[in-house]
Amino acid sequence: MWWIWVVIAIVVIIAFALVSIYNGLVRKRNQVKNAWAQIDVQLKRRYDLIPNLVETVKGYASHERETLEAVTQARNLAQQVANAGAGERAKVEGELSSALSRLLAVAEAYPDLKANQNFLALQEELTSTENKIGFSRQFYNDSVLRYNNQTQVFPSNIVAGMFGFKAEEFFETTSEVEREAPKVSFS
Amino acid sequence: MWEQIRANRIRSGFIVVFMGALLVFVGFALGLYFFGSAEAGALIAIVVWAIMMLVAFSQGDNILLSLGKAHKIKKEDHPRLHNIVEEMTIASGLPKMPDIYIIDDPAPNAFATGRKPDKAAVAVTSGLLQKLNRDELQGVIAHELGHIGNRDTMLMAIGSIMLGTIVILAYYGSRVMFFSGGNRRSSSSGGSGGAILLIVALVLLILAPIAARLLYFALSRKREYLADASSALYTRYPEGLASALEKISGSRTQLKAANNATAPMYIINPFRKKGMAASDLTSTHPPTSKRIQVLRSMSGASFGEYDAAFKQVAGKRGVVPASTMAAVAAMPLREASEEADKAADTEVKRAREVGDVLWRKNQYRTIDCQCGARLRVPPGIKASNVRCPRCGTVHQL
Numbered sequence: 001m002w003w004i005w006v007v008i009a010i011v012v013i014i015a016f017a018l019v020s021i022y023n024g025l026v027r028k029r030n031q032v033k034n035a036w037a038q039i040d041v042q043l044k045r046r047y048d049l050i051p052n053l054v055e056t057v058k059g060y061a062s063h064e065r066e067t068l069e070a071v072t073q074a075r076n077l078a079q080q081v082a083n084a085g086a087g088e089r090a091k092v093e094g095e096l097s098s099a100l101s102r103l104l105a106v107a108e109a110y111p112d113l114k115a116n117q118n119f120l121a122l123q124e125e126l127t128s129t130e131n132k133i134g135f136s137r138q139f140y141n142d143s144v145l146r147y148n149n150q151t152q153v154f155p156s157n158i159v160a161g162m163f164g165f166k167a168e169e170f171f172e173t174t175s176e177v178e179r180e181a182p183k184v185s186f187s
Numbered sequence: 188m189w190e191q192i193r194a195n196r197i198r199s200g201f202i203v204v205f206m207g208a209l210l211v212f213v214g215f216a217l218g219l220y221f222f223g224s225a226e227a228g229a230l231i232a233i234v235v236w237a238i239m240m241l242v243a244f245s246q247g248d249n250i251l252l253s254l255g256k257a258h259k260i261k262k263e264d265h266p267r268l269h270n271i272v273e274e275m276t277i278a279s280g281l282p283k284m285p286d287i288y289i290i291d292d293p294a295p296n297a298f299a300t301g302r303k304p305d306k307a308a309v310a311v312t313s314g315l316l317q318k319l320n321r322d323e324l325q326g327v328i329a330h331e332l333g334h335i336g337n338r339d340t341m342l343m344a345i346g347s348i349m350l351g352t353i354v355i356l357a358y359y360g361s362r363v364m365f366f367s368g369g370n371r372r373s374s375s376s377g378g379s380g381g382a383i384l385l386i387v388a389l390v391l392l393i394l395a396p397i398a399a400r401l402l403y404f405a406l407s408r409k410r411e412y413l414a415d416a417s418s419a420l421y422t423r424y425p426e427g428l429a430s431a432l433e434k435i436s437g438s439r440t441q442l443k444a445a446n447n448a449t450a451p452m453y454i455i456n457p458f459r460k461k462g463m464a465a466s467d468l469t470s471t472h473p474p475t476s477k478r479i480q481v482l483r484s485m486s487g488a489s490f491g492e493y494d495a496a497f498k499q500v501a502g503k504r505g506v507v508p509a510s511t512m513a514a515v516a517a518m519p520l521r522e523a524s525e526e527a528d529k530a531a532d533t534e535v536k537r538a539r540e541v542g543d544v545l546w547r548k549n550q551y552r553t554i555d556c557q558c559g560a561r562l563r564v565p566p567g568i569k570a571s572n573v574r575c576p577r578c579g580t581v582h583q584l
Binding site: 028031034035038042121125128130131135136138139143 | 200266267270271275277278279280334421423
């Protein structure tokens with residue numbers, strides 16, 4: 001009869017291992033979802049700041065129409081694809097970032113604009129929002145890396161396959177301009 | 188992050204268990220001496236510890252903050268600091284942004300407190316805000332949030348209470364022993380056996396607080412390295428923290444609000460002496476020069492790369508738990524942010540900025556006169572108007 005107990009013990013151990021692996025996968029997937037929500041919050045914050053910025057710059061540099069329009073267009077496009085997947089969204093947001101940094105480079109040439117209190121406050125907000133986008137993307141990608149590793153390595157890949165845990169997409173910047181200058185400079 | 192917390196718990200668990208054992212030993216010694224029963228003494232020691240624990244936790248998380256003239260700030264008080272804390276909260280993935288306090292003290296320092304990550308607070312001194320640029324401040328804040336995320340704040344709170352209990356018991360126990368002399372209640376052990384017992388108990392009472400303090404400091408030093416590693420991971424820019432540590436350690440002013448129990452909470456040891464090789468066992472913090480050296484020789488931002496840099500500098504085994512390193516692969520560093528070396532971001536401007544916050548927090552009223560002078564009116568003033576000392580304009584209050 002002793003072998004029955006051995007079998008029972010093995011079954012119990014395997015069951016425990018399965019449950020803990022499953023819970024680990026769920027926890028990591030939830031972290032990915034939370035991180036994604038955080039990116040979303042910061043990107044929306046940037047959409048809200050841009051009209052203000054465009055208005056303020058327009059008051060001092062109205063003949064930079066092309067640059068201003070490019071930013072507005074990129075923002076509207078980004079807002080339209082707001083429900084798309086991480087890969088596509090990252091591309092559009094990268095374009096918005098580079099349009100923004102062009103606008104802020106243009107603003108350099110206007111000393112009156114740079115002395116404007118409203119512009120200075122917007123500058124701190126926009127710098128910080130760019131940073132927050134960067135950091136939330138960083139946290140998201142770290143979370144995705146950990147989650148994807150878990151779905152691919154043995155033995156948790158078996159559990160992942162059984163319960164349909166799929167690998168998640170990274171949020172990667174594809175725009176060359178943004179990769180070169182991830183920070184917005186106002187100086 | 189989870190792997191790291193778990194590894195931390197195991198390592199720190201050992202040290203806390205050691206301290207707990209010391210506490211019980213002290214109880215044994217006292218009980219044996221006074222009541223002739225070791226168990227009763229140990230029980231009393233544990234009860235004293237539990238009471239101190241309850242008192243500390245029921246007083247809330249603000250003991251540290253109430254000690255040091257700390258002012259809680261909102262976003263509009265100091266937008267840059269608020270934004271940096273928010274950025275680092277995002278980077279570290281903490282569930283909730285900690286409260287922010289500014290301490291009115293010219294010595295640059297910072298600490299984190301709070302039992303749980305969702306009830307945490309960070310405090311920075313006005314001197315720190317004045318000295319550091321954006322990248323450096325970010326490094327320091329990331330280090331403090333690292334303490335919160337790694338559950339160090341809770342651990343150090345438990346450790347410091349245990350240390351306090353051992354010190355108090357041993358101190359009063361040995362006092363009473365000395366002055367009550369032969370008037371022992373215990374009659375079960377007599378003759379030479381009693382004398383040996385007395386000596387053993389006395390030695391234990393003298394050694395226990397020292398041993399407990401060393402353990403507490405060892406615990407603290409390990410946490411500092413790990414928080415440094417977390418800072419590099421969150422900011423992807425170890426140079427920020429390195430240069431902040433350089434500036435902070437170059438300062439000669441001593442923090443007024445610090446004491447022995449709270450010292451491990453600060454980013455840099457508030458009691459350090461100039462020129463002292465602080466690598467010995469009695470320091471709460473690792474030597475700052477070594478911390479800077481490790482940060483500067485990092486080739487990437489991950490824990491694995493911090494560990495490699497540490498081995499290279501110290502030539503010993505690493506400080507980061509192995510299970511943590513496997514989790515995350517190599518991570519590239521970033522460049523210095525451009526606003527950090529901006530000409531407008533000067534020390535004078537930063538000093539004014541934080542000065543304004545503190546005047547406001549102390550309920551001073553600020554009046555900008557048209558001649559360019561700035562008047563600070565203290566709270567509770569009786570007069571209905573003030574005269575500008577420079578141009579003589581009278582301002583209504």
